[in-house]
Amino acid sequence: MDRRSYLKASGAAVATISLAGCIDSFTAGGGGGENTIVPGTASGFPPFEMKEGDEVVGFDIDLLEAVVAETDYELADWEDLNSFDSLIPSLRNGNIDAIAAAMTITDQRDENIDFSDPYYSANQSILVREDGDFQPSELSDLQGHQVGSQSGTTGESVIQGMVDEGNFQESNYNAYDTYVLAVTDLENGNIDAVVLDEPVAASFASERSVSVSFVYETGEQYGFGVRTDDDELQTALNDGLAAVRESGTYQDLTSEWFGE
Known part of the structure; x- marks a missing residue:
């Protein structure tokens, strides 16, 4: 079983006994349908996000997919933007619904978008x-x-x-x-x-x-970025992060990508 299949299978199994049943539905923007999240990243930041052929891979990619697997939502295709600077404007104008790009939580960024709970310190x-x-x-x-x-x-x-x-x-x-x-x-x-x-x-x-x-x-910490009015999405990602930590999936991913 490859990594993606493992994540989907483990996510489905944990969902029956974890926080997933408590997470409410919402309608995402970014061109996605109901319960669909359009994720955005900027590859070229290994091992968090990088290109393998035509596919975007990395810790952030696997982690967000595992987190969303704990919820009632699903991911649309990844939007790989040309530059890191494009991520927040693309989120704010509705082209994407969530940023997964090793983005540090800062006061300046927090004035324009909201963040999930921290998921990595660097x-x-x-x-x-x-x-x-x-x-x-x-x-x-x-x-x-x-x-x-x-x-x-x-x-x-x-x-x-x-x-x-x-x-x-x-x-x-x-x-x-x-x-x-x-x-x-x-x-x-x-x-x-x-x-x-x-x-x-x-x-x-x-x-x-x-x-x-x-x-x-x-002392910087990374978080998933969401629009300031997407309170339900922010809550869903926080609950999903808690679930992947509880299930051991988070540790599996850090071990795979960082040897930690």
Whole structure:
């Protein structure tokens, strides 16, 4: 039985004894019919979301599918957007109903959308070329070097904070649509470091000629994004998250994707 079949089967089994029977129905937007959720993500953020052929796979993909399997709802086809920055506008204008894209819960984002309960905690890693001369040990070491991050992410916020404090030159910052492009530029010597989420950095380090120089603690947490008026969907996702944790499915997925 493949992973997707396992998730569907286990979700159906747990639903008979878990919280699923308590979750109310709702009518989703985003082009989906009644009880249908249109999920959105932005691939290029392994192991949370990435492309394998024409299919989007990853921890976020499997987790949201497992969560929704605990509810009365079902998922429509995944919408893979071109950039992370497009996710919140697409959610707000109704093209998608939920964001599953390792999105950090922040006060600024919470002004425009709502979030589920947190489902993953992560800090920021500073990625450099493996065996390269530049091996920073703290943020101040990035001064005077070309540094990249993905536009709209917490990594970019860290760099922008340094700029605002006068500890980094904005001209040395390079924004990318995806971290795949940023890490490729790092490998090619076009930039000296990339600031990105800790588990994603570990994934790149295991597959590319790059390494984690140090970790900057931010205490950030990821949540599924929903529209501010989708209270029923928010409740459903929270109940579904509780159910997959209780059933052991959450631990199975973290073990599979992160070896935790």
